[in-house]
Amino acid sequence: MTEQSAVETEVVVQERTDLAEGVVGLTLAAADGGALPSWRPGAHVDLLLREGLERQYSLCGDPADDRTWRLGVLKEGPGSTFVHERLRVGDRLVARGPRNHFALEKAPGYLFLAGGIGITPILPMIAAVDAAGADWRLLYGGRRRTAMAFLDDLARYGERVEVRPQDECGLPDLDAALSGTGEGTLVYCCGPEPMLAAVEERCVPGALRTERFSPKPVTGPSEAFEVELALSGRTVKVEAGRSILETVEEAGVTVLSSCREGTCGTCETPVLDGEPDHRDSVLTEDERADGGFMMICVSRARGPRLVLEL
Template sequence: MVGAPRRGGRVTEESGGETEVVVREKADLAEGVVGLALGAADGGVLPSWRPGAHVDLVMPDGLVRQYSLCGDPADDRTWRLGVLKEGPGSTFVHERVNVGDRLVTRGPRNHFALEDAPGYLFLAGGIGITPILPMVAAAEAAGADWRLVYGGRRRAAMAFLDDLGRYGERVEVRPQDEYGLPDLDAVLSELKEGTLVYCCGPEPMLAAVEERCARGELRTERFAPKPVSGPDEAFEVELALSGRTVKVEAGRSILETVEEAGVAVLSSCREGTCGTCETPVLDGEPDHRDSVLTDEERADGGFMMICVSRARGTRLVLEL
């Protein structure tokens, strides 16, 4: 079996807490991209993970950012990250994190798990190659039928090209300044039955793939929230485990409201992309506004991301 079969719901991994790590290596991987190798600060074994997983990196000032694990899941002593310099979190990593520094991580968590399938089409744009890299290695090791199309603005800014070179013609490297934008219509028209499509990259790329690809075969991961809109009206939330009912006002999130009521909820991105605040729904219909759940999971309504999602109606009952 190549990856993890879907089990009628979420496919996730979670260590259940924080891990203190030490930076063992730091190196330039491409223009604007640095790689970190992290080990457990106590010299022990790190929490296990599967291809597609990410960890939360907690900065000294409390800022939290998610980075995909791009190394070898079999190496339980090392986590490898590729970090593109964009925004305050990654700028801190680029400019102030050094070998020997200690950092705090949370996870791993996986909402982009590699599922069992006879074939795969991997589509990566820019730093979106990071979760795809261990997927490619797993598919190759299992003898699966797979193909990777990897795009970027220019070759010098595309990380891991040397690592991918060993796969030969299975990998198509398409820098935009040499080839233009990938021909997604041509790429997706060649899909064989049963092939799963894994796509990670900038929002325009993800949106274009979603327009062209059947939902049942497509898996995506976003580094920024998907644009959403909808009514912003007040509603009630019953907290089944706490025995309380709170009112979520317009302009306020469920997460903010329950935190103000003294209910602790594990959270990270607060924009619907990381899946950390996923909460079971016991009654009511969620208005999903996250960038994590699949269409099938949204229709099922058993879980929601309370940092951004709301209620379709006047009341929800949550397992909090």
């Protein structure tokens, strides 16, 4: 089971900075001046920016700091455009979470691969493993150096960090990076879909942990099936081309959701019976094989019926 939280906190923008070309940094504090919900490296929060506009952003500060959250936001799409153009110091908004589907696990060594704004969830991971004295390396790629955030933060780690701006060095050499990993090394990767797909093709099975900002391509049949809602005492039919989430909402069942594309994990639902057809970008292969939870915004059934804890 992945870690998640439905806690909503009113936060205020305490500080806003320009981190790189197209990237702003936000420091958020609890609007009531109290402590913020705790989190661990790899976590993200949902920001409810305005009615109908909700986006997820990775926490990239210090988990030990319970007074502020630090975010890095790339201007890309309507949510981040709102952050860049409308959100100012003193503004208040609601944050949901944190939740974590990219948790840092114990390992004898780590290889971190970051592309562009994908560096944000990696930063607190690096701080944690470095403080613990673990063996680690970071390969950080971007289009150009001026658009790569947090370079000053990373400079203190010296040769453990390899910065590869594409306009200077070309694409990062993933084969070379992965060939240098020792047995038991975990690979944490966050960045654009082409980078994630390339790493998945090359990585040793079981070693890779990924975080996606956009859903990976999904293929598969879309036949109708039934879903029994164990807590509601109802059974609904999910038609071809319709999601479980849409169907149960139309039946009057409230489900917490956000991205509706299988990337955030908000709609994670326990499976009591039946076999899910996992189509999300969140669960690990082990979690998929276990079949105990599914993301009902995109995933379907491998048989005629599912029983969900709804």
